[in-house]
Amino acid sequence: MKDCIFCKIVRGEIPSYTVYEDDVVKAFLDISQGTPGHTLLIPKKHIANIFDYDEELASEVFARIPKVARAIKNSNPAIKGMNIVNNNGQIAYQSVFHSHFHLVPRYTSHDDFGMTFKDNSNKYTPEKLKEIQQSIIDNMGD
Ligand code: 5GP
Ligand code: ZN
Secondary structure: OOOHHHHHHHHOOOOOEEEOOOOEEEEEOOOOOOOOOOOEEEOOOOOHHHHHOOOOHEEEEEEEEHHHHHHHHOOOOOOEEEEEEEOOOOHHOOOOOOOOOOEEEEEEOOOOOOOOOOOOHOOOOHHHHHHHHHHHHHHOOO
């Protein structure tokens, strides 16, 4: 896509610190470096978000994540873990609308990455959970 910043990176029109590349994906350092080694893995094909993947592209892209994750982890003995984050839609903090997976190495519990969600389990009855479950199942498609 012409004006997409990640498509420009794929085409080499914008420089990037690429750590892995093949015919399907490109992985490069996120400019923000939330923590050192913060990497983005993207499909080379322009696709906006998770809702637009077909099974084949999803298999190809996801299959490459562990290899890049391991390389990042092995690059620095101070890396103790990793958050893999995929934002979809503005409401979910997506700011670049070419699908990407953040690989964020974790060093300590007080490094520069945080992710929280509330535990609302006490507000849900079994009936309500069943209703939500059924509504998702009804929309599963093929
Ligand atoms: P999002 O907020 O959409 O999940 O993540 C977009 C990410 O892209 C951000 O973490 C941001 O730092 C990164 N980013 C935006 N522009 C560029 C760029 O030109 N080069 C690189 N390497 N990263 C970028
Ligand atoms: Zn794009």
